[in-house]
Amino acid sequence: MMWYRDTPFVLGGTPQAHLKVQDLSAGYGAFLVLRDLSLEVRPGLTVVLGPNGAGKTTLLKALNGLIRRQGVVTLDGEDLPEKTDRIVKAGVALVAEGRQLFPQMTVLENLELGGWLCPKAERARRLEQAFVDFPKLRDRAQQLAGTMSGGEQQMVAVARAMMSAPRLLMLDEPSLGLAPRMVDELLGIARRIADSGTTVLMVEQNVKKALAVADRGYVLERGALVASGPAKLLARSTVVREAYLGAATAPSTPVSPTAARATAAA
Ligand SMILES: Nc1ncnc2c1ncn2[C@@H]1O[C@H](COP(=O)(O)OP(=O)(O)OP(=O)(O)O)[C@@H](O)[C@H]1O
Numbered sequence: 316m317m318w319y320r321d322t323p324f325v326l327g328g329t330p331q332a333h334l335k336v337q338d339l340s341a342g343y344g345a346f347l348v349l350r351d352l353s354l355e356v357r358p359g360l361t362v363v364l365g366p367n368g369a370g371k372t373t374l375l376k377a378l379n380g381l382i383r384r385q386g387v388v389t390l391d392g393e394d395l396p397e398k399t400d401r402i403v404k405a406g407v408a409l410v411a412e413g414r415q416l417f418p419q420m421t422v423l424e425n426l427e428l429g430g431w432l433c434p435k436a437e438r439a440r441r442l443e444q445a446f447v448d449f450p451k452l453r454d455r456a457q458q459l460a461g462t463m464s465g466g467e468q469q470m471v472a473v474a475r476a477m478m479s480a481p482r483l484l485m486l487d488e489p490s491l492g493l494a495p496r497m498v499d500e501l502l503g504i505a506r507r508i509a510d511s512g513t514t515v516l517m518v519e520q521n522v523k524k525a526l527a528v529a530d531r532g533y534v535l536e537r538g539a540l541v542a543s544g545p546a547k548l549l550a551r552s553t554v555v556r557e558a559y560l561g562a563a564t565a566p567s568t569p570v571s572p573t574a575a576r577a578t579a580a581a
Contacts (some may be wrong), residue, residue: 324466331358332390332406332482332514341377348373349538351386354481356516360509362525362546363518364559365535371518372412375487378402378516379409390483403432406482410472412491418461422452422471425460431477442557443476449474449504457494466497473504477513483507486517490524504527522559526550534558 334356348370351354354363365371377384380399388395397400416425427446430438446453449470455463460471469489476484477570486505490498506528510517519525526532529546534555542554549555 316458331512333357334385334395334514334516335389336378337387339374339377339384339388341373341382341384341418343373343382347538348379351576352538354533354536354540354543357531358509358514359511359530360506360515360528362532363516363521363535364520364525364530364532364555366520369535369536370538371535372487373538374519375411375485375516378485379407394560395402403479406480407485408476408479408481408483409505410476410487410489411486412487415458416468416471416475418459420460421457422460422463423456426452426475426478429475432479436562438478441480445474445478448477450547464497466493466501469497469501471503472523473508478509481513483514483516484514488518488520490519490521498524522555523550526555 336355337353339345339348348571354375355361363374365440376382378388378395380397380402383399383569390405392405393405395407396405409536417428421427423442426442427438430441433441446456451467452471452474456468458466464575472485473486473489484579490503493501502521502524505515505517509530516530517529526546529530532543532546532549533540534542534549542549542552544552
């Protein structure tokens, strides 16, 4: 049942967030993973694709203050703070790989933690909204988070992030390790959140499904962008079809990496 399609997300704030990243470099100690990376996350759903070790998680860590970064990052024209707590206060939420729930706490307690910054009455209102947006979680409110399935835990992690009413939500591989039906459900939720006004930046390895729900995409390889553009165009581009979608059956769009990059600004 595609329940998430019938329920509105109203937690996202307005106006819709727009993140600009210019010449971003970041890494671990002396090991630079990202070099002079520039990209834009506009209102809607932007996906960053790429193989293992490409630097996708490193990008999200750098944008969320979990590792140091160089370069210019602005959120709606204002410099994005460098420290995590200030980034959260600026309206950015991250669902990290591995979900990072508190397994010995109930679903309800995990969700409440997501709204810790807001007054009690507002927290109660957001909680009620979370149960409207994620009705499966209302039935499981008293279940220990650690006893839920992988997909359910991912849902709790997304719902918890939405409890902070973010303007920009970042998702690190939400489909990782999930069964195909759950992947569809989670990616559908990401799409729904974007449609409701929260800008979404999603990192994914599931290229085909991610491009099917995204508005725009970037392909990252060894710390550098190799292609970018509108999701529909990227999905048909030679670079994505050859490297990520296997031999093509449908006619390809002869988009060179450079041309695809140019279309990103369109
Ligand atoms: N804490 C760390 N210390 C040192 N090197 C790291 C650390 N975390 C990641 N790396 C290295 O940085 C590079 C990029 O890793 P990253 O996790 O960003 O890739 P990814 O694209 O997210 O891959 P995956 O899809 O496998 O998660 C890899 O070479 C990885 O080994």
